[in-house]
Amino acid sequence: MVEGALRAGCRFFAGYPITPATEISEILSVKLPQVDGTFIQMEDEIASLGAVIGASLAGVKSMTATSGPGFSLMQENLGFAIIAEVPCVIVNVMRGGPSTGLPTFPSQSDVMQARWGTHGDHPIIVLSASTVRECYDMTIKAFNFSEKFRTPVILLIDEVVAHMREKMVLSDEEGVEIFNRVKPTVPPEWYIPFEDTPSGIPAMANFGEGYRYHVTGLTHDIRGFPTSRPDEIGPFIARLHRKISQHFSEIQMAEFFQTEDADITLVAYGSVARSARRAMIEAREEGLKVGLLKLLTIWPFMRSAVEKVFQVSKILVVPEMNMGQISREVKRVNRGVAKVFALNKVDGTIITPEEIMNRIAEVA
Amino acid sequence: MAEVTKLIHKYLRHDKKFPHVWCPGCGIGIMLGALIRAIDRVGYEKDEIVLVSGIGCSGRLPVYVDFNTLHTTHGRALTFATGVKLAKPSLKVIVIMGDGDAVAIGGNHFIHSARRNIDVTSIILNNSVYGMTGGQYSPTTPYGMRSSTTVYSNIEQSFKISELAVTAGAVFVGRGTVYHAKLLDSLIEKAILKEGFSVVEVIAHCHTQYGRQNRLGTAVEMMEWQRDHAVNVEKAATMKSGELQDKIVIGVLVDKELPVYQDEYEKIRERSRAVAGR
Numbered sequence: 001m002v003e004g005a006l007r008a009g010c011r012f013f014a015g016y017p018i019t020p021a022t023e024i025s026e027i028l029s030v031k032l033p034q035v036d037g038t039f040i041q042m043e044d045e046i047a048s049l050g051a052v053i054g055a056s057l058a059g060v061k062s063m064t065a066t067s068g069p070g071f072s073l074m075q076e077n078l079g080f081a082i083i084a085e086v087p088c089v090i091v092n093v094m095r096g097g098p099s100t101g102l103p104t105f106p107s108q109s110d111v112m113q114a115r116w117g118t119h120g121d122h123p124i125i126v127l128s129a130s131t132v133r134e135c136y137d138m139t140i141k142a143f144n145f146s147e148k149f150r151t152p153v154i155l156l157i158d159e160v161v162a163h164m165r166e167k168m169v170l171s172d173e174e175g176v177e178i179f180n181r182v183k184p185t186v187p188p189e190w191y192i193p194f195e196d197t198p199s200g201i202p203a204m205a206n207f208g209e210g211y212r213y214h215v216t217g218l219t220h221d222i223r224g225f226p227t228s229r230p231d232e233i234g235p236f237i238a239r240l241h242r243k244i245s246q247h248f249s250e251i252q253m254a255e256f257f258q259t260e261d262a263d264i265t266l267v268a269y270g271s272v273a274r275s276a277r278r279a280m281i282e283a284r285e286e287g288l289k290v291g292l293l294k295l296l297t298i299w300p301f302m303r304s305a306v307e308k309v310f311q312v313s314k315i316l317v318v319p320e321m322n323m324g325q326i327s328r329e330v331k332r333v334n335r336g337v338a339k340v341f342a343l344n345k346v347d348g349t350i351i352t353p354e355e356i357m358n359r360i361a362e363v364a
Numbered sequence: 365m366a367e368v369t370k371l372i373h374k375y376l377r378h379d380k381k382f383p384h385v386w387c388p389g390c391g392i393g394i395m396l397g398a399l400i401r402a403i404d405r406v407g408y409e410k411d412e413i414v415l416v417s418g419i420g421c422s423g424r425l426p427v428y429v430d431f432n433t434l435h436t437t438h439g440r441a442l443t444f445a446t447g448v449k450l451a452k453p454s455l456k457v458i459v460i461m462g463d464g465d466a467v468a469i470g471g472n473h474f475i476h477s478a479r480r481n482i483d484v485t486s487i488i489l490n491n492s493v494y495g496m497t498g499g500q501y502s503p504t505t506p507y508g509m510r511s512s513t514t515v516y517s518n519i520e521q522s523f524k525i526s527e528l529a530v531t532a533g534a535v536f537v538g539r540g541t542v543y544h545a546k547l548l549d550s551l552i553e554k555a556i557l558k559e560g561f562s563v564v565e566v567i568a569h570c571h572t573q574y575g576r577q578n579r580l581g582t583a584v585e586m587m588e589w590q591r592d593h594a595v596n597v598e599k600a601a602t603m604k605s606g607e608l609q610d611k612i613v614i615g616v617l618v619d620k621e622l623p624v625y626q627d628e629y630e631k632i633r634e635r636s637r638a639v640a641g642r
Contacts, residue, residue: 046443212431
């Protein structure tokens, strides 16, 4: 994740120590100053995300990393980054909750906090990873999406993946696409900082580059000034949603493993997707036609990918280390086409291939 | 053209935002005037200034002026300012907060910004009350006073913001009132010229909420109270603590030198490169 962030151009990190995400802080505190970047340890997670947003407004790609309790504190400024359309990346290495919960054990219980943790109607982009390589790739994706869509992007990682050691070869980056925010090209007096464009994404001027404008957490008009006019509020909130929803095809990423002929498809993400893949292979060896849909984008929820699976599989099994935060979404888009079964585990241990195999045997 | 008209033309935003939200008689306008005059005297370009605020009556200030302006979440202005400053040290970052902003919800950010010696200027409008939400008591509401949430009297002791800033390590701390407008001009000018974490506490009146609930009279009468109770710091040094009980000590309370965060961090960068190059 650190290498991905640096490759993506991240040059500012503000964070607060928290298990199991602290390693990201530690490594960046060493590496960022070497590349003229800035690392600062703030007094809490609220301050961390505040500083990240400030740095991004000044034109520097910025990120923070935390775990569940810290992520709860960040919800306030996460909403600010959404309404003020400030690119930034937040890594949440999940732990079991509620509250201090299970600091050192794996969990996937922040899926819904990532979606709805901050108040108000808002779109959000949340990505996941199940391998070390994906941590690298998804961190770059997270920065690219945040810059492109002017929005915070959350990377939900579970403790197993975050602490995993795997070999990866970074082949001097040919083909790595890095996206930087689109800046205004018009003269300052023509610049409309929150203009409704066809893409829904206005050009972003950085502080100190001649485009003086107002940034606020209040609902604002296209010039950034607070408004209470319904004819300005409605279109603004609609645009915030539209700038994400009309780019679903680009944002939503998933991998399909042998789903073409699968009677049963597993839907999984994070470390559980690894167990699910092993279970799929073993089930196939036993003659069961099992497939896997691995979600890389958690939010916006990949309705299209799940619907594609429904065309073939009439049984879906959703293993996850929570009480059913994604299986509920799968059931929501199902509408009676298939049978959807959850496999939930919240005891601080990982879901093993055997447990998934057993669940398949139960429902097959 | 009168000097004040020139300043208005140069620094206020003319597109859409007036009339402002403040009550007639409010002291925030005086503070804004002092800030604009100080910035003009020092001669900063408008592009160089980032004006950051939190939430409340004071939080609405940046929207009216033609700088890079950032209206953040309640109490968090200093955290955003920290990010802006460290990401682009060439910018001059000035933070406007109220008493609730700075020492209630944002109290932790305030003391830590002072401790780190982040190079930003904090201007804190202290009117002893949460005005915008209807006059609830704040950490600076004096003991025994009335507010919307202390109708039977406030039983909490109040913070002294400037003294808190001094203790937390701010390198420049000044206190003024909106009555002493000329002093305010010079305090803000000194603060923005100071490298490191500088604080100007501005004692102001909220006649609409605090004044009305405590029968303190009109805005003018409350400003006369400021005049009658202010003691400059030199004179205060000669007075006994008992005599200073109900007084406001105004002037420069601290002006000292400490290493500034961004300069120290530059050394860290050099050290890290040396380590990486080994």
